[in-house]
Amino acid sequence: MDEVKEACGVVGVYSLSRDFNVAHLLYDGLLILQHRGQESAGISVLTGKSIRSIKGMGGVDEAIPEESLAKLFGNIGIGHTRYSTAGSSNEANIQPYTIDIGDTQFALAFNGNITNHLELKKNLIRRGHTFTSDADTEVIAHLMISYLLESDLNYNKAIERTMELLEGAYSLVLINNSGQLYAIRDPLGFRPLSIGELDKGSYVISSETVVFDILEINYLRDIQPGEILLINNGRLEPRRVFESSNSAQPTAHCMFEYVYFARPDSIVNGISVHDVRMKLGMNLAKFHPVEADVVVPIPDSGRVAAIGYSQQSGIPLVEGLIRNRSIWRTFILPYPELRERYVKLKINPVKEAIKGKRVVLIDDSIVRSTTSRRIVNIVRKAGAKEVHFRVSCPPIISPCYMGIDFPRKEELVAANKSVEEIKEEIGVDSLGYQPLEGLIEAIGLDRSRLCMACLTGFYPNMKAKNIKQKKLIHKENGGFIDESSLNRSRC
Numbered sequence: 001m002d003e004v005k006e007a008c009g010v011v012g013v014y015s016l017s018r019d020f021n022v023a024h025l026l027y028d029g030l031l032i033l034q035h036r037g038q039e040s041a042g043i044s045v046l047t048g049k050s051i052r053s054i055k056g057m058g059g060v061d062e063a064i065p066e067e068s069l070a071k072l073f074g075n076i077g078i079g080h081t082r083y084s085t086a087g088s089s090n091e092a093n094i095q096p097y098t099i100d101i102g103d104t105q106f107a108l109a110f111n112g113n114i115t116n117h118l119e120l121k122k123n124l125i126r127r128g129h130t131f132t133s134d135a136d137t138e139v140i141a142h143l144m145i146s147y148l149l150e151s152d153l154n155y156n157k158a159i160e161r162t163m164e165l166l167e168g169a170y171s172l173v174l175i176n177n178s179g180q181l182y183a184i185r186d187p188l189g190f191r192p193l194s195i196g197e198l199d200k201g202s203y204v205i206s207s208e209t210v211v212f213d214i215l216e217i218n219y220l221r222d223i224q225p226g227e228i229l230l231i232n233n234g235r236l237e238p239r240r241v242f243e244s245s246n247s248a249q250p251t252a253h254c255m256f257e258y259v260y261f262a263r264p265d266s267i268v269n270g271i272s273v274h275d276v277r278m279k280l281g282m283n284l285a286k287f288h289p290v291e292a293d294v295v296v297p298i299p300d301s302g303r304v305a306a307i308g309y310s311q312q313s314g315i316p317l318v319e320g321l322i323r324n325r326s327i328w329r330t331f332i333l334p335y336p337e338l339r340e341r342y343v344k345l346k347i348n349p350v351k352e353a354i355k356g357k358r359v360v361l362i363d364d365s366i367v368r369s370t371t372s373r374r375i376v377n378i379v380r381k382a383g384a385k386e387v388h389f390r391v392s393c394p395p396i397i398s399p400c401y402m403g404i405d406f407p408r409k410e411e412l413v414a415a416n417k418s419v420e421e422i423k424e425e426i427g428v429d430s431l432g433y434q435p436l437e438g439l440i441e442a443i444g445l446d447r448s449r450l451c452m453a454c455l456t457g458f459y460p461n462m463k464a465k466n467i468k469q470k471k472l473i474h475k476e477n478g479g480f481i482d483e484s485s486l487n488r489s490r491c
């Protein structure tokens with residue numbers, strides 16, 4: 001799928017041992033999260049009393065030469081891999097973002113999109129702040145500066161005040177030169193963020209749990225929506241400070257993490273992405289059965305759903321399309337002309353598997369339809385007798401403002417055409433989309449806990465006045481207690 005780019009990936013490592021260098025662990029974590037953004041990457045480590053960073057454009061291995069990691073010796077650090085959703089694709093926007101206020105220094109990196117960042121930026125400029133980039137990260141950093149100065153450098157207070165103003169999606173990691181690591185998630189929990197235990201008193205934060213799996217870190221739990229988790233002196237100090245007061249939308253976990261963004265070997269909000277994709281494929285076979293000879297996944301994101309379709313329908317799965325792995329970045333290139341150039345080299349059919357066959361193609365989604373049409377052409381030229389297209393995501397009809405770079409509504413094919421018209425446009429014998437109920441059933445969360453705005457056009461209300469400030473304090477045995485006597489409205 002070419003038209004949708006991932007948001008970003010973040011990692012944070014806190015080691016209690018001062019002899020442990022976190023730079024290599026951060027680097028490996030970013031390599032594992034590379035699918036969430038390949039435009040730029042960076043690592044910041046507390047080295048002695050100051051935070052040092054290595055950042056660059058491109059994938060992790062290009063942006064951060066491995067030999068340069070020796071310059072970053074320290075036991076606390078964060079890393080970021082980026083696809084730009086707000087702010088242009090240039091070096092000034094590379095994260096982590098580092099700020100000095102006198103002797104105090106902090107670095108932050110985030111995944112998401114601040115929907116009111118332009119308004120916040122205007123206010124900050126009016127108050128004398130100057131900006132060096134057009135990214136929303138810098139707005140978060142400037143709010144932090146303001147509130148740190150106001151609160152006598154109290155990070156807990158400054159983060160809480162900053163969260164009061166932010167609207168949108170953010171999963172954020174922050175380190176400071178006092179040796180603290182923070183993990184923060186927006187009140188509706190759009191983007192994932194989890195914590196694992198490296199060793200007693202040592203922790204890893206990651207956008208996706210697959211990092212814990214591969215690096216053999218013990219997964220502990222997800223950061224809760226609205227939670228500020230501080231790791232300090234080897235102790236976890238969690239506070240859930242915001243919670244949606246809207247019972248119709250207690251959380252807004254992005255459904256697209258399950259359909260496409262997250263790796264299938266990740267657990268997102270306690271749910272296996274692999275299992276969701278299998279069910280999506282099985283549901284497609286139930287809702288849109290067809291007589292066919294082979295099921296062919298569109299590599300790689302359609303693969304697990306294709307296995308589900310094949311298992312449910314009994315139609316054998318074949319690898320009829322081969323992806324050129326050396327140009328795996330095609331789908332997240334930021335400019336159409338670059339995508340166009342590379343996509344031609346990207347997919348090749350296995351003629352022997354397709355020729356003379358009735359083929360069911362499985363993909364995760366259709367956005368503009370240009371790539372789908374191109375792939376259908378490839379399959380027809382390879383000699384397919386019939387081509388049936390099944391899509392594991394329901395029709396995408398609205399843009400995303402929460403960190404995913406969908407095109408404008410005018411370019412979204414399902415916003416402007418019926419299923420029948422799309423079928424004609426991409427040139428298939430039949431076309432079947434996942435129904436909304438099938439998606440919700442496959443994820444297994446109540447619909448009120450999901451963001452599905454790009455499918456329905458109904459956006460979660462992120463206005464601060466709809467989100468209660470709660471004083472929720474972590475209990476010894478896990479979970480949170482609600483000190484409701486302290487509750488107050490945010491507005």
Ligand code: SF4
Pocket residue numbers: 190253254255256257399400401402403404451452453454455
């Ligand atoms: S609008 Fe769509 S892609 Fe964006 S956060 Fe919501 S579900 Fe995810």
